[in-house]
Structure formats: structure tokens, C-alpha cells
Amino acid sequence: MKIRRYFFTVVSILLLTNLQLFAQDGIMVGPSRIYYKVDAGGMGTQKVTVTNPSDKAMDVGIAINDWAYNALGDNLSFNPGTQPTTCADWIQISPGAFFTLQAKEKKVVNIMLNVPQNANKDIPVHTAMLYFTQLTPVDSKSPNGAMMKVSMRIGIKLYHSFSQQEERDIDITDFKDVADSTKSNAGRLELAFQNKSKVWVEGKVNWELLNTQTGEKQKLDDLNFYSLPGDNRILKQPLPVKLAKGKYTATAIVTYGNKDELKIAELEFER
Structure with a gap:
């Protein structure tokens, strides 16, 4: 007699990462981020497409x-309405x-954002998930062939800013x-910065030794980052495992914004 073991698994995915494993089994949602640029008292609408790729109907909440x-x-996830930047109630x-999505059905969901007339403009970016x-x-x-019951949860980030705010600035701090105290590798570089912008910032760091x-x-491999106004961020870049002993200059070039704004930092160190 052949025995099949089933496991119930809830797969929680933020920003549609690592979706390939379960793409043919669970819901598919896109885009991964939606953006609103709406003044106080205004309304904006964005569309999210939800797809059921399976052969059975499924309920979606x-x-x-x-x-x-x-x-x-x-x-980090929090209860709605508890963070200073929240726009959950909007x-x-x-x-x-x-x-309910029928088998192979695709549905467009309208996400409407109603910005209150008295919205706090001292908070440049409001967010929700x-x-x-x-x-x-x-x-x-599963990858090892075990049978599972899969229920997916996918997070879509929502960003709101007031239409007049486009200032972007990164301050490297x-x-x-x-060094690695275990001596198992060459350690890492750490770059710290603060997002002093009035909007969200998507950027990239190029590293060179x-x-x-x-x-x-x-x-070294580029690192992409996303940050919100006021965020203090630490980016960690592992050094090559077989880095030769010697004196080095590390250069980090941070590019961000629509006009390729950049900041450059250099560091001298020895291994």
C-alpha cells in the first residue's frame, strides 16, 4: 500500500519574490508595488491583477x-493604523x-486611495501593505517530492506622496x-546612509576594490535598495572569500533618483 503524506503550508511572499516554486499552484498577483501621487482631498485609483493559474476555483481575501x-x-508588518506613515484607512x-476566482480566471481589482483634506503633509510618504x-x-x-497543501499570501506595497514633492537626497553617514572573527572569510563592508528625501527612493550601490x-x-556585486524618507539603512557587502592580504581602497557609488543622482564614498583598510 502506497502512503502519501500531506503537509499544509502557508507560503507568504512579499513583493512577488521566490514565486517560481509555487507559480503553477497558487495565486499570482501584480504589480508588486503601486504608487499614488495625490494631493490632500483628492483620489487616485490603481489596478492590481489577480490570476488563478490552477484547474480549480479558489477563494481570495x-x-x-x-x-x-x-x-x-x-x-516589518504592523496592525493597520498603528504607524505614523499609515494610509490604511484611506x-x-x-x-x-x-x-472567488474560477479555474484559470484573471480578475482586475481597483485599489482606490481617498486622501483626506486634513492629511498631514509633514509626513511626505504614506504607506500600506x-x-x-x-x-x-x-x-x-515540495522540491523533495513530498505532497503539500499550499495556501499563498502575497504582499503588495502601496506608496502615497503629495504631487508637488520630488526632492531626493541620500546622506552617507x-x-x-x-573583519570576521571566525577567520572563515574576509569579512564585509558596511555602508550606512539616511534617506533625507521627500519621496521613496529606489537605488543601487556599485562596489569596487x-x-x-x-x-x-x-x-563586487551590485546591491539594490528601497527606502522611505527618514530611513536609516545599513548595506552589507561581503568581501571576496579569497581576498589576498594587503592594503585596499574600497569605493561605493550610490545612484538614486530619476536624474541619476549619486554619492561616492571611499574607505581605506587592510587585510
Whole structure:
């Protein structure tokens, strides 16, 4: 007799990352972020497409939470209406926060943002998180072949700013090397910055190492980041495992904004 073991798994995915494993089993939602630029007293509407790729009908529910980044760029979730930047109470969902998708069906959900006339303009960016939860589990398999019941939850980030605010500025506050006390690798570089903008910032850091004794240059992997006004962020870049001993100059080039604004930091260190 063949015995099948089933596991019930809730797969929570923020910003549609790591979706490939369950893409044929659970709901698909896009885009991963929606943006509003609306003055006080105004209204804006954005569309989110929800798809059921499976061969069975499934129920979908939508919930609204607050969120923020921590210093490392991880997402933190909070109860709606509890954060200073919240706009959870401004959101309306049409046709509703609960619906059924038939097999292979695709539905467009309207996300309406009604900005109060007395909205606090001292807070340049308001945010919320929309969680789309698949309420009907579907059969799936784990990478090792075990049968599972999968129910997915996908988070969509919502950003609001007032239409006149476009100022972007990044202030680099620290750049240092951190040695590894275990000696298992060469340690890492840490770049700290503050987002002094009046809007969200999407940026990238290019890293380069120069061995000042040999003249050899090494380009390290780029790091992308997202941040909100007032965020203090620390970006960690591992150094090459087989980094030769010597004296180095590390250069970090931070690019951000629509006009390729950039900041450059240099650091001298020894390994």
C-alpha cells in the first residue's frame, strides 16, 4: 500500500519574490508595488491583477496592514493604523475584499486611495501593505517530492506622496570594514546612509576594490535598495572569500533618483 503524506503550508511572499516554486499552484498577483501621487482631498485609483493559474476555483481575501523597513531593509508588518506613515484607512477595494476566482480566471481589482483634506503633509510618504491571501489550499509538491497543501499570501506595497514633492537626497553617514572573527572569510563592508528625501527612493550601490599595492581592481556585486524618507539603512557587502592580504581602497557609488543622482564614498583598510 502506497502512503502519501500531506503537509499544509502557508507560503507568504512579499513583493512577488521566490514565486517560481509555487507559480503553477497558487495565486499570482501584480504589480508588486503601486504608487499614488495625490494631493490632500483628492483620489487616485490603481489596478492590481489577480490570476488563478490552477484547474480549480479558489477563494481570495484581501487584508490591509501597515509596514516599514528596518535598518537592514527587511519588511516589518504592523496592525493597520498603528504607524505614523499609515494610509490604511484611506483605502477602498473594488469589487470587494473577498472574491472567488474560477479555474484559470484573471480578475482586475481597483485599489482606490481617498486622501483626506486634513492629511498631514509633514509626513511626505504614506504607506500600506495589501495582503492577497489564497483561502482555498491547492495540492503541490515540495522540491523533495513530498505532497503539500499550499495556501499563498502575497504582499503588495502601496506608496502615497503629495504631487508637488520630488526632492531626493541620500546622506552617507558611515563606511567601514568589518573583519570576521571566525577567520572563515574576509569579512564585509558596511555602508550606512539616511534617506533625507521627500519621496521613496529606489537605488543601487556599485562596489569596487583596489589593491593599492598591486593595482589590481575587483568589482563586487551590485546591491539594490528601497527606502522611505527618514530611513536609516545599513548595506552589507561581503568581501571576496579569497581576498589576498594587503592594503585596499574600497569605493561605493550610490545612484538614486530619476536624474541619476549619486554619492561616492571611499574607505581605506587592510587585510
